[in-house]
Amino acid sequence: AHTRRETYVGPWLPEPVVTDFGPAAPDTAERALLADSVSLAVLVVLESLSPLERAVFVLREAFGFPYGEIATALDRSEAAVRQLAGRARRHVDEGRPRYDVDPTERRDLTERFLAAASGGDLGELLALLAPDVRLVGDSGGKSKAPLRVIDTAAKVGRFLNAVAREADFLYEHRLVEVNGAPALVSFIDGHVDTVLQIEVRDGRVQTVHIIRNPDKFRGLKGI
Template sequence: MDVEESDGTAVFEEHRPVLLGVAYRMLGRVADAEDVVQDTWLRWASADRAEVRQPRAFLVRAATRLALDRLRSAQSRRETYVGPWLPEPLLTDVRAEAVPDGADRVVLTESVSVAVLVVLESLSPLERAVFVLREAFGFPHEEIAAVLDRSPAAVRQLAARARSHVAERTPRYEVDPVQQRELTQRFLDAATRGDLDGLLEMLAPDARFVGDGGGKVKAPKRTITSADKVGRFMAAIAQQGVADLEFEFAEINGGAALVGSIGGKPSAVMLVDVADGVIQSIYLVANPDKLAHLQAR
């Protein structure tokens, strides 16, 4: 490897975290995001880097356009998805993401949460790209315009529309990581015992349970809503029991989550949204296709 090639590799690796962060938030799938980063590397490796004045702009532009292409085809496939669709669980450490100066770490964490990623599914591909680049990573409108081949005015309109859409559909509340973990553990304990009263004490009146089995394993095909229905569902599941199922905590999608494993193989990931001391939403990813990448963690 000559000096120029070595320098090019170092530059790419410096920007890899932000490229992966953009691609994952665009696509909601770890494997697809990694493929986008790999394809971006191929474009970078074949580029005349003497003509590239701003490597970050070149790389983000390439990754975003590649992600847009994948997103457009993915949206048609998701129309036939069995049951609710949830993003692939992502092991996270947002502190490691290389973000532009001024990017808000709190916003960065929120933008990778399951709740926000689910809402992003309802945006158009362009709106989603603008939201991710602007709200999550703090890119200027002018830079986003260059990435998307749109005018700055058009980007501002897309950004305002996307921001309003996400704000209307995503509950805003301060997340206490300690309380989130403590409530998650208590909820697991109560569910394991089939303690319906204990479960109801921890659930908000309009609590939701969203399960993603993808048609591969048993999971509700519709969102379960209300504390009573969610509590009874969890208690019923506990009565059936699953042999050799073990849970451990991991940081997933920016928060504390439980990873359930059987014989060391991940079988489910449970994440909860907590506000005002109670559980607002429960997300359970059980589609085995979305858990395979956790095997090597």
């Protein structure tokens, strides 16, 4: 979803996209760069930029166009484009998580988190959650999901514990690399129903993203 409507129901998250390319996957350095550029956290920040800031940022940072060419394409002065680029970069840097997580550590924590949630172990689940954890659910009003952000470990833990008991009987689950990080993809009758992904800080779950808007699953076909 590259456009965000003012009438969107509930919280908004970017479309999940599979980034596990198997044998054709890029090398370690390229994977790290890809994971950062397509992570949900960075994509959320990009969506908060103005259309001009976003255009300049993508053309400059992703495609490496010279400022002069960007200025011509956007019918702006080069000085104005440089200002837009600087402003966009500051916003992205401020919004990007200020912590690096080893991919193996993140996958291990994801698996422990999912096991605790699906097993109904509220104590273990709470131990994995940061005290100020946030859960953001995106359904666009087209399926069941929280219409407001849930915060604090106690509230997030109770919510996940409740929904996981029901989901375990309904869904087929698969751990897939989505937007550069492991995510739980849940299926009903072979169709993607839910994508759940966590952000990690200091060995604990800092943010839980849950996407349930069926319009956003185009990037998950064929998994």
